[in-house]
Amino acid sequence: MTIEAELAGKVPALDAVAVPALSIVVPTFNEVANVPLLVDKIRAVFPDQNWEIVFVDDDSTDGTEQVLHGLCRKYPFIRSLRRIGRRGLSSAVVEGILSTSAPFVAVMDGDLQHDERLLPAMLAELQSDKADLVVGSRYLQGGSTGEWDASRVRMSRIATYLSGLITDAQCTDPMSGFFMIRRTTFDGAVRQLSGQGFKILLDIMASSPTPPRLKELPYTFGIREHGESKLNSVIALEYINLILDKLVGRWIPVRFIMFSLVGGLGVFVHMSVLTVLHFLGEPFVYSQSLATVAAMTFNFFLNNILTYRDKRLKGTWPILKGLLSFFAVCSFGAIANVGIANVLFQRSFTWWLSAIAGIFVGVVWNFAATSIFIWKRR
Known part of the structure; x- marks a missing residue:
């Protein structure tokens, strides 16, 4: 029995494998304690099995990859991609989305700071065809940055203001790393993505040939309980790189x-x-x-x-x-x-x-x- 024969109708078709309605892409680096907890939290909000989690790990050094292997063996709806010699949240998210055929894709961090309870509402907005992109916003009424200090809030506000240089999308939180998108919308933008830095949402909005229909839902940014924050001065530089790439990248690298x-x-x-x-x-x-x-x-x-x-x-x-x-x-x-x-x-x-x-x-x-x-x- 060959694929060619099956396609030609010469033999009965193989049973099709159901494609998940939702794929949740989670980029990770040294999140060994958080990964199992995140899986349990997502299972709690989606008791009916029609979704998958795709972890994209940048060659963690704390045992995260071994934990992911164990979860993949235990749960068929968990997959893991390990990247060797490559780093960066944006590129990890892109590779994770490209690895799935689900019609809807969510993106969230692996540090438990994004509220997984918002995922069903996000999916409902996309399935009802009311939006192409649903963003978890910390700045929409009802949302909050949690226990951020004043300097971090100020920097986030400045970054949000600068985002207006490269996109006209009316989004209160273009810096959010927590969103859900229609796969066709992502496919329309993917070839124009710069892949710079950590702000993949802004990259997608600035790269889309037509502005996606946008819906925002408020949430409160959580507290990191395990592991270390990846936020540092280089992140700010990578954000400037993204802005520059969208402004002049077509002419000057x-x-x-x-x-x-x-x-x-x-x-x-x-x-x-x-x-x-x-x-x-x-x-x-x-x-x-x-x-x-x-x-x-x-x-x-x-x-x-x-x-x-x-x-x-x-x-x-x-x-x-x-x-x-x-x-x-x-x-x-x-x-x-x-x-x-x-x-x-x-x-x-x-x-x-x-x-x-x-x-x-x-x-x-x-x-x-x-x-x-x-x-x-x-």
Whole structure:
């Protein structure tokens, strides 16, 4: 019996496997204590079996993956995707949604801070065809940010305001990580998603070819009882990356913008070191050389942390090898910079225009070469 024969009608069709009406995608990283509790909570609000949970784990180091394997063996409605060498909530959510055929998909965190009791109401809104996207909102009347301190509330409000730069959707909480979407709506936006950072809801709304019909339901953000929060300063940077990607990403890669900004900070480091050594009476050639090495070292480590966070080099040997390669690549960039500038100047271009052209060529070379040879992003 073959699939080809079955499709041709030559043999009876195999019994079809029922597709769940709802798939709940939960990205995880080091949530070993929370995962079993979340499964129990979701089972309590959906006693009738017509749903599944898809956990997408970014190679947790605390035993989360082993717990997920045990749950998958025990419950047929639980699946687990393990990602090796890839990080990021947005990309994890995208991969989780793409792995299912359910007509409706919910997204929620694995830390128990999203109120699972809202899921049936969300599903009812989609099934009644009143909305394409239902968002759990902390800022709608009846909702709350829970025990957030004033600074975190303020930052969230600022991020919500900035979201207006890239979407016209009238949503009180575009930063929410708790929502449910019609699969066809997601499919319409998926090819335009940037996959930047943690704010996948905003990415979807900004990427949809037509504004989805939106419904918001209030909920109170819960308290994390187990594990550590993933919120840090890098999250804010990734959010800025998302905004930039939607504003200018079609013309200029956001990673190139980050690389250039790091280079600008490197100029400051270079001049600071050069100034100090000059006032200490050191020879100019020595001072300039040391300042160049200091700036290039600074640029390498900051790019490794920020620009290429998802491909960060780790370990003594990979970092040392990457640093030496960075020196070599940027040395060629410096030669190209000076060479192009000199050629243009000799052809009667103004000195400042020649210099800018040389700098641009050097930056483009450094970005392209380091992406390929150091951080392996082809």
